[in-house]
Amino acid sequence: MAQNTILVGIAGASASGKSLLAQTLIKELQSEQVCVISEDSYYKDQSHLTMEERTKTNYDHPDSLDHELMIKHMQELKLGTTVPVPVYDYSIHNRRSETRAVKPTRVVLIEGILLLASPAVRNEFDLKFYMDTPLDICLLRRLQRDIISRGRDMDSVLKQYQETVRPMFMQFIEPSRQYADLIIPHGGRNRIAIDLIKTKIRSLIEKH
Ligand code: UZR
Ligand code: MG
Numbered sequence: 001m002a003q004n005t006i007l008v009g010i011a012g013a014s015a016s017g018k019s020l021l022a023q024t025l026i027k028e029l030q031s032e033q034v035c036v037i038s039e040d041s042y043y044k045d046q047s048h049l050t051m052e053e054r055t056k057t058n059y060d061h062p063d064s065l066d067h068e069l070m071i072k073h074m075q076e077l078k079l080g081t082t083v084p085v086p087v088y089d090y091s092i093h094n095r096r097s098e099t100r101a102v103k104p105t106r107v108v109l110i111e112g113i114l115l116l117a118s119p120a121v122r123n124e125f126d127l128k129f130y131m132d133t134p135l136d137i138c139l140l141r142r143l144q145r146d147i148i149s150r151g152r153d154m155d156s157v158l159k160q161y162q163e164t165v166r167p168m169f170m171q172f173i174e175p176s177r178q179y180a181d182l183i184i185p186h187g188g189r190n191r192i193a194i195d196l197i198k199t200k201i202r203s204l205i206e207k208h
Pocket of ligand 1 (some may be wrong): 013014015016018019040043057060089092093094107112113160161164165
């Protein structure tokens with residue numbers, strides 16, 4: 001039997017434009033056969049830790065993510081099962097109690113920093129993209145985003161950037177670029193890349 005759900009991975013540095021690309025594809029495709037899941041949803045449950053302890057977690061290291069649950073969900077989606085995706089709340093560095101039911105649509109986009117870093121995760125994808133946005137641009141976006149939407153201040157963003165974001169990018173994310181099928185420069189507003197990916201996704205939906 002042909003596999004029904006196609007899994008598309010969008011990896012790359014933090015604030016490289018992964019979510020923007022995914023959201024743009026969803027908006028422009030206007031199809032009920034496409035949806036998006038964020039790898040951030042799978043940050044491990046930290047209910048047993050105090051807020052103080054949670055701020056010390058290295059969220060840029062693969063160990064902070066529940067990749068086992070994510071892989072299980074990826075496999076279930078491919079088998080046609082609806083999955084309960086955790087809902088993550090950055091302001092409390094933890095999962096909320098509720099989950100989001102994600103249906104096995106024809107194409108499921110998954111976006112996240114560490115999707116291509118481990119063989120177990122990357123092997124589940126049918127198509128793999130890597131956002132190759134210059135790091136200085138990512139840092140500027142990250143400063144803006146974390147201060148405006150994730151309730152941080154400048155000092156904490158810069159500290160986190162130097163302590164974990166940049167070193168873990170060098171150790172895990174940048175080396176994972178080689179596993180992508182396609183490398184996307186210029187960030188989430190790369191019009192040619194958006195149009196090419198839309199064409200590919202439309203053909204996958206139509207072939208169904
Ligand atoms: P994107 N992150 C947090 O800052 N706090 C959390 O509770 C969970 C995640 C950050 C994480 C990573 N790390 O760089 C980023 N740090 O979210 C990934 N430090 O999200 O791909 O949207 O940038
Ligand atoms: Mg994002």
